[in-house]
Each structure stands twice: as structure tokens, then as C-alpha cells.
Amino acid sequence: MRRGMWGQRPELLDQVGVAGVVRTSELERLGVARSTISARCRAGGPWQRLLPGIVLPQNGRPSFEQRALAALIFCGRNSVVTGRSALRCHGFGSYSGDVDVLVEVDRRVQSTGFVKVERTSRMPDADVRGSVACAPLPRALLDAARRCTTVDATRAMIAEVVQRGAVTADQLVVELEAGSGRGSAIPRIVLREMAANVHSVPKAHVRRLWMSSELPEMVFNRKIVDAAGQFIAMPDGWIDEVAFAWDIDSLDWHLAPKQYKHTVERRTRMQNAGIIVLPTLPSGVRDIPERVIADLQAHFALAASRPRPNVRMLP
Incomplete structure (x- = not known):
């Protein structure tokens, strides 16, 4: 192609790149001189060099996708994004830091800039999310x-x-x-x-707190139904012999009005069924454990003092 034609046809840059990210070797094939690439990538110029040999022909802040794609292009064949960057691709979180990339164990590519390279003999098949080749979710999460x-x-x-x-x-x-x-x-x-069915930060602390309370056995996240088998709720903690429920509120959960309404309704169902319910904030579990233990013991005594309602726990 005649040198300089890329200037009259900027769409050619899109054809050789992915989401705007392009190798300098591809630019040279379009007739862009190395000196032109260097000049355009200088501070304040219209382009930017994301990684060695990788250019973004724009001067705005690179998107998360562009950084991830640049990392994959830099690392080469069969590489996949993993860790928190891959979690974001899978729809979890908004991480925007360094990009962790898995490469085959015999590759010689090195970490540089925002790319953190990890060699592995267990190279996973890519799970492509959008334009980004990612590790499958279990691998990405554990990485x-x-x-x-x-x-x-x-x-x-x-x-x-x-x-x-x-x-x-x-x-x-x-x-x-x-x-x-x-x-x-x-x-x-x-x-x-x-x-042990403890699925969140506060609930894990809750389990340890209950173990310090000297109360009877408590099970976690079990479904409770009424005499007709109708579902009532699945409290965080449950002492079956007295039908006592322990509910750990989540402040993040309650930031959404719809979820808060759901929490109020399920607690009301438990109380209407005669279940004694102790609501506890995560901050209480963390900051005032002695008071929470006292509340547990008092509510257990209250539950034990009245006839047990006709509710049952499912296996």
C-alpha cells in the first residue's frame, strides 16, 4: 500500500487492530513510518504506546478492554487474562489495575508495564468474553x-x-x-x-461467635417450612430445638430498596410463624461481640420459654 494512504483512510487502522489496539508492525504494513509512530506517541501526541510494540491510535484514557487486549497481544499466542481482570470480564467487580495474563510455560515473554505474566503448565482453554480471552471463572477466581x-x-x-x-x-x-x-x-x-455453608464475611465471623456462646447446635442457611410444607425463610443461623433464627443483615444488601423490602418481608414471615428472630448487624459481630453473645443467649432463653411453633427445618 502506498505510504501515507492510512492518513486519508483512517478506517484502515481499525481493520488491523482490535478495539483500536494495534501492533506497530501492522501500522508499518499500512505504510506508517517508524518515525511517524514515534512522533505521534510522544507526550501530548495524538497516539499512545500502551506496551512495547503495541499502540493505541488515540490520546484518551485507554478503556479496561483496550488494556486487556493490549496485554493479550503483547503476550502472544494462547495467552489468557486471569485474576481480577478476568473476574471483571466475567461480570464481577470493576477492577482496573494490572492485568494478570497466563502464558504457556515455555514462553519467554516478561512482565512489563501493567502486564503481569504468569507461566503455567496448566494452560486453560480460553473463555472469550467480548473481545477478551479469559481463563474460565473457577481458574480466574482462584488465581x-x-x-x-x-x-x-x-x-x-x-x-x-x-x-x-x-x-x-x-x-x-x-x-x-x-x-x-x-x-x-x-x-x-x-x-x-x-x-459449612458460611458464604460471607460476616457469617464466617458469626459462626465463630456462636461457637463461643455455649448455646446448643446452630446450623446455617437451612430452609424452614410451616406445618403445610410452605417455605417461610432460610435464616443465616437456626437452633431447631427452640425454633430460634439468627439473621445477619448486610448493609450493602440494604442499599437497594427492593432488597431491603425482601428482607423485611422474610423477617415478618418468620415472626408470624412464631419464630423468635434476632437481627444483628455485621458491625456488631465485628465490634461488640460480647453484646451480641448476650443477645443470643437472651433470645435463646426467650425462645425456650414459649411453646415451640409448628415449623420444621428441611434436610
Whole structure:
């Protein structure tokens, strides 16, 4: 193609790139001189160099998708985005930091700029989201979890995905056992908690708090029905011998009016069925555990003092 034709036909740049992201070698094939590329990518110029050999022919802030695509183009064949960037592609969170990329173990590409390269002998098949080749959700989630430094942050990340039904705890256990042991200690703790049906940060603390209360056995996240078998609710905690329910409110959950209405209605159903209900805020579990234990003991005593209502817990 005659040198300079790309200037009269800017759509040619779109044809050789993806979402505007293009290799400098492709620009050169269009007749764009290396000196022109360098000049246009200088500070304040109309283009920008995202990574070595990767250009974005615009001067605005690159989108999340453009950064992810640039990372994949830079890393080359069969590479996939993983970790928190992949979680965003799968619809979880709004992460916009460094892009973690899996490459085959024999590749020599190195981390640079916002790209963090991880070599793996367990290269997953790509799950393409939009234009971005991602690791499958279980792999992406555990790769992100391995980089977390606290149990609470890991628990919150995994709980969001599991609670939305996008992946099961069993799938995560299989993936964890198949993968590297590096960074697996905290995810392993969280998955053990989930085996006990504790699916969120406050509820995990709740389980430990109940164990300190010296109350009878409490089960978590079990369905309660009335005498006719009609569903009443699935409280966070339940002591069956006295029909006592413990409900842990979520402040994030209550930011949406529709969800708050749902919480009020389910609590009303429990109370109408004669169930004693103790609502507790997560902040109480965290900041005033002694008071919460006292509330638990008082509400249990109240439940034990009245005839047990005709409700039952499903297996």
C-alpha cells in the first residue's frame, strides 16, 4: 500500500487492530513510518504506546478492554487474562489495575508495564468474553484469590461469585487441588468455611461467635417450612430445638430498596410463624461481640420459654 494512504483512510487502522489496539508492525504494513509512530506517541501526541510494540491510535484514557487486549497481544499466542481482570470480564467487580495474563510455560515473554505474566503448565482453554480471552471463572477466581493477603478479602471475593450461582464451592475445590500450592493457604481456609455453608464475611465471623456462646447446635442457611410444607425463610443461623433464627443483615444488601423490602418481608414471615428472630448487624459481630453473645443467649432463653411453633427445618 502506498505510504501515507492510512492518513486519508483512517478506517484502515481499525481493520488491523482490535478495539483500536494495534501492533506497530501492522501500522508499518499500512505504510506508517517508524518515525511517524514515534512522533505521534510522544507526550501530548495524538497516539499512545500502551506496551512495547503495541499502540493505541488515540490520546484518551485507554478503556479496561483496550488494556486487556493490549496485554493479550503483547503476550502472544494462547495467552489468557486471569485474576481480577478476568473476574471483571466475567461480570464481577470493576477492577482496573494490572492485568494478570497466563502464558504457556515455555514462553519467554516478561512482565512489563501493567502486564503481569504468569507461566503455567496448566494452560486453560480460553473463555472469550467480548473481545477478551479469559481463563474460565473457577481458574480466574482462584488465581485472584491466591493474590489476596487477608482471609476477609478472599472470603468476600469468593462469596460474591458463589452466592450468585456462577460457580460452586465444589468446582473451586477441584480447581484448587489441581493447581499450584503457591498462595493456596487462604483460599483453602475460605473453602473449608464454605463447606459449612458460611458464604460471607460476616457469617464466617458469626459462626465463630456462636461457637463461643455455649448455646446448643446452630446450623446455617437451612430452609424452614410451616406445618403445610410452605417455605417461610432460610435464616443465616437456626437452633431447631427452640425454633430460634439468627439473621445477619448486610448493609450493602440494604442499599437497594427492593432488597431491603425482601428482607423485611422474610423477617415478618418468620415472626408470624412464631419464630423468635434476632437481627444483628455485621458491625456488631465485628465490634461488640460480647453484646451480641448476650443477645443470643437472651433470645435463646426467650425462645425456650414459649411453646415451640409448628415449623420444621428441611434436610
